[in-house]
Amino acid sequence: MQRRILYTVPALTMGGVASVLDALVRGASGAGYEVHVAYYEKADADFAASLSEAAEVHYAGTSCRLPLLRPALIARRIGALVSDLRPQLVHAHSFDADLLSARALAGLPVPFLVSCHTFSYVRTARSLRKAYARFAPRITSFVAVSEALAAALKTVPELASRPVAVIHNAASARFFEPLPPEGRASFRSRLGVGEDEILIGYVANFHPGKRHSLLSEAFCRMKAKNVRLAFMGMELDAGAAGLARDALRKHGQLERCAFISDSSDSHAFLQACDIYAHPSSSEAFSVALAEAAASGLPIAAMNVGGNPELAIEGRNALLCGPEDAGCLAGALDKLAADAALRNSMGAASREIAAERAHPVTQMRKYLELYGELSGRQS
Known part of the structure; x- marks a missing residue:
């Protein structure tokens, strides 16, 4: 009998959760599962069509x-x-797919796994304690994308008794493959970056919590003059983008920064960078940070959430307290001034990413967990 798995998600739209879902769907299908995906909000047509190559997609809205x-x-x-497909496992991603799926599974003896991707999930659970008190007992296990997030889940009384497995997010396999030298040179040329200049990059859509303006401020405080800054991400929040530009403009540095809205070529962008900066004020486990590490970049980041599980102080990263623009400027200056340090930390980044954020490792851990939970059913 072929094993079946049903994934439930609010929407089929591109983003961090979508990249994880895509990897899981393809990995489970490749491992012999009959894969189904149910969603109930909107769907990106291209993403839905791509998923349909490895799964049957159902609209439950x-x-x-x-x-x-x-x-x-x-x-x-x-x-x-669930009654029709009789899957060996239901795997929900994020709020409120978890509560709706738990409600749907009333009286059905199907193992139920919930993946938790962000700290906002924990805040939501705290604000909906009655709902989680009712439905959490139906959750067989959680997956948290970092040790920090797993610890946060345990602080919610209604969730504390549920088992939690930690499986880090993974970078796509292509980020582990270096570009040919001419590819790196071509991208830098497009940005107007000279051969002797140091390019600092950050990949994140503009949102207040991503703290682009903090990185702008840190960049303006740097002592090094042979540096450039580049942001890659959609300007979803005009205010956040405006603050980042205003900080640069105030110090006469706007012309030394590039804003790239199309992130489809993030692999080439990261390969073109010399340093990766990650000023975000809250991260469970950043896929962009994993991609930067896989690309072999030294990292300057904030010591928040799951960042230290991938950006390890003194090994591949220099870490700062949240909102500390002065510390971030100092970390960037230290990396910009020392090519040997950049090279050694970049090599360490690749090693750490290969160990903790490789897609093969991620899928192996998920399949082991699927087998364990499905075995409980039988």
Whole structure:
């Protein structure tokens, strides 16, 4: 009998969770699972079509917008899918796919796994304690993307009794492959970066929590003059993008910074950089940070959340306290001034990423957990 797995997600749209879902769908399919994906909000047509290559995609949503009736209808549709497919495992990603799936599984003896990707999940659980008190007992196990997030889950009384497995997010395999020298040179030329200049990069869509403006401020405080800064990410929050530009403009440094909205070529971008900066104020386990490490970059980052599990102080990274622009400027200056340090930390980044954030490692751990949970059912 072929093993079946049903993934439940709110939406099929591109983003951090989508990249994890895509890897899991393809990995589970390659391991012999019959894979199904249920969603109930919007879907990106290209992403849905891509998933359909390895899974059967089901829409479990409804046109009903009544706040009390809509969740019940979605849960009923997910429950009908489970009854029809009889999967060996249901794997939900994020809020509120977890609560809706738990509601759908009432009376159905199916192992239920919930992946937790961000600290906002913990904050949501604290604000909805009655709902989690009711439905958390149906969760067989959690997956947290970092030790820091796993510890945070245990601080929520309604979730504390549930087992938590830690499986780090992974960078796509292509980030472990270096570009030919001409590819790096070509990208730097497009940005107007000279051969003797140090390029500092950051990959993140503009959002207040990503703290682009803090990196702008740190860049302006640097003593080194042979440096350039480049942001790659969509300007989803005009205010956050404006603050980043304003800080640079105030110090006359705007012309030394590039803003790249299309992140489809992030592999080439990271290979073109010399240093990766990560000023975000809250991270469970950043995929962008994993991609930078896989690309062999030395890192200057904030000592928050799961960052220290990948950016290790003194080995491949220099870490600063949150919101400390002065410390970040000093860390960037230290890396910019020392090519040998950049090279040694860059090599360490590749080693750490290969050990903790490689897609093969991530999928192996998930498949081991799937086998363990499915075995409980049998």
